């Protein structure tokens with residue numbers, strides 16, 4: 470693990486920018502970001518995850534990127550360390566980004582922007598029936614509205630017709646006309662610059678393994694894929710570094726072919742000279758569709774929480790873990806004896822959007838049974 474002095478130094482660097490030096494094995498990539506802005510609580514812990522019903526001798530470990538912060542947490546914060554550094558370097562006075570109504574990325578961007586005294590404009594996609602109504606305060610919306618992000622709603626149909634680039638450009642033009650200096654962050658923070666977030670995460674894992682007490686080598690890394698930036702960084706980093714773990718992505722929205730192409734674009738944007746098909750294996754875990762869960766998936770998320778204490782979000786890591794366990798059950802030989810690092814990418818706030826669906830899954834409650842004549846033991850007159 471990181472020694473105490475460097476941990477201390479890092480905590481003092483929180484919310485500050487510093488020149489970026491890439492890992493030696495990534496130094497041929499181009500362009501190299503000039504700066505990194507410290508936003509995440511790093512390194513995130515790695516621990517053994519005692520999942521039930523694994524194939525013979527299979528070990529699953531968890532990288533807790535859900536613990537990379539509180540309001541500003543999950544995988545997005547790693548990408549934002551690079552994207553925000555660029556926004557500041559370009560002299561932006563506000564940032565624009567876009568996503569689904571419960572976008573973790575938009576929430577994380579809103580918080581990061583406020584830390585840096587920037588305004589934040591988020592375009593959120595919702596259903597046609599809800600697009601003209603107050604979006605409420607559930608889950609991520611509570612945090613992003615609390616920190617004062619400007620929320621523009623767009624219907625799924627308008628989003629599908631115009632696409633995220635046109636929509637963010639429209640807002641950018643409007644803000645430029647008002648004399649503002651906006652910086653646009655794409656969906657999920659997934660561009661070549663954001664990819665550095667998970668290249669850095671690989672350096673972090675490499676260091677944790679080198680300094681750790683258990684001599685462990687991960688055969689596989691498993692992670693959810695939503696906009697593609699996380700798997701681009703992880704798979705490129707794992708390929709280039711000493712890790713050499715095989716990266717398995719479980720896609721929760723678009724199909725694997727779309728992501729092989731998208732990741733290729735990110736790799737080409739870094740002049741990586743590798744083929745996405747050679748460095749990542751992408752499987753479909755979309756199920757009923759983005760952010761829609763089957764009762765089995767929700768039951769799985771609940772059971773994993775009860776069995777291990779780890780709460781997965783149902784939209785990303787929940788679907789990825791469900792897909793991984795399903796694959797292990799169907800193809801146990803493929804996974805037998807392997808050591809797997811599962812990246813928990815956060816997203817807890819998204820769970821609040823599923824409360825009604827989860828209601829029937831959670832445990833018993835009862836009115837506590839107390840007799841009137843039981844004497845009080847602590848002082849009198851105080852309610853608590």
Ligand SMILES: Cc1ncc(COP(=O)(O)O)c(C=O)c1O
Pocket residue numbers: 543544572573574657659693694695696697698699700782785786814815816817
């Ligand atoms: C909690 C969570 N996990 C995983 C992902 C997927 O990461 P990426 O968009 O980089 O594919 C996202 C965002 O899409 C997310 O919010």
